[in-house]
Amino acid sequence: MKLRRSSRLVDMTHYLLEHPHQLVPLTFFAERYQSAKSSISEDLAIIKQTFEQQGVGTLKTISGAAGGVQYIPKLSMEEAKGTVAYLCEQLANPDRLLPGGYLYMTDILGDPRIIHKIGRLYASLFADRAIDVVMTIATKGIPLAYAVAHFLNVPVVIVRHDNKVTEGSMVSINYVSGSSKRIQTMVLAKRSLAEGTNVLIVDDFMKAGGTINGMISLLNEFNARVAGIGVLVESEEPSERLVDEYISLVKLSSVNIKEKQITINEGNYMNFME
Numbered sequence: 001m002k003l004r005r006s007s008r009l010v011d012m013t014h015y016l017l018e019h020p021h022q023l024v025p026l027t028f029f030a031e032r033y034q035s036a037k038s039s040i041s042e043d044l045a046i047i048k049q050t051f052e053q054q055g056v057g058t059l060k061t062i063s064g065a066a067g068g069v070q071y072i073p074k075l076s077m078e079e080a081k082g083t084v085a086y087l088c089e090q091l092a093n094p095d096r097l098l099p100g101g102y103l104y105m106t107d108i109l110g111d112p113r114i115i116h117k118i119g120r121l122y123a124s125l126f127a128d129r130a131i132d133v134v135m136t137i138a139t140k141g142i143p144l145a146y147a148v149a150h151f152l153n154v155p156v157v158i159v160r161h162d163n164k165v166t167e168g169s170m171v172s173i174n175y176v177s178g179s180s181k182r183i184q185t186m187v188l189a190k191r192s193l194a195e196g197t198n199v200l201i202v203d204d205f206m207k208a209g210g211t212i213n214g215m216i217s218l219l220n221e222f223n224a225r226v227a228g229i230g231v232l233v234e235s236e237e238p239s240e241r242l243v244d245e246y247i248s249l250v251k252l253s254s255v256n257i258k259e260k261q262i263t264i265n266e267g268n269y270m271n272f273m274e
Helices: 005-018 026-033 037-054 077-091 112-125 144-152 208-223
Strands: 057-062 066-072 132-136 156-159 168-175 185-191 198-206 227-237 248-255 259-267
Touching: 005 026, 005 037, 005 066, 026 037, 037 208, 066 112, 077 112, 077 259, 112 144, 112 227, 112 248, 132 144, 132 208, 144 198, 144 208, 156 185, 168 208, 185 208, 198 208, 198 259, 208 227, 208 248
Parallel strands: 132 156, 132 198, 198 227, 227 248
Antiparallel strands: 057 066, 168 185, 248 259
């Protein structure tokens, strides 16, 4: 269909936003709008400038016969800090206190607007890494994993604590919970991962890191590689971690159950922002 430039820019922007990290050949847009590649290149330059000015991402151009353009979602420093500041404010509410020093976070994980921003923030932090799959463990981390996977344009793999007949043969491992020191089991369908897959592990809460460490061990059974680890909330206690390299958005610094006081600070994500 032949479109005027204004209409073409709108449609092209919408397509790119809906297909993050997908390499789109210039010929695709040229044929879609019945326009010359030179005109398409000019349009993409306008879109790239607008994306970067508005802090929603950038366009990456790859030259050559197999080249094209990719939309790389990004979150501006200002918006990232605003998102994390909002999370800190919400999580500091003493009504969220649960036994054991945990926080009630279901409402946050169930809010599409918040999860959307968190997903884009993590996709921005891991934008330059080769990632094929986002992995999490059932159940509270699932919305977070899907939000991140959407902006990375990759599938989600869900680790469970029990077998599901509908998923076929399973790989099972035992791991030690970092906080309770209990031996637990996690399983993953054999069909979930191919050998050599690059996996981003995402979890909603990390105390000592036993669960994440268990997922790393599970990945070893598939000969898969850990491409990164993202944690929404990390606990400052205990001081000894079973996991060394991770990116957290929020840190639970202290909990006074008697006084019903929660101290929440920024996580280490700022160390990885461009």
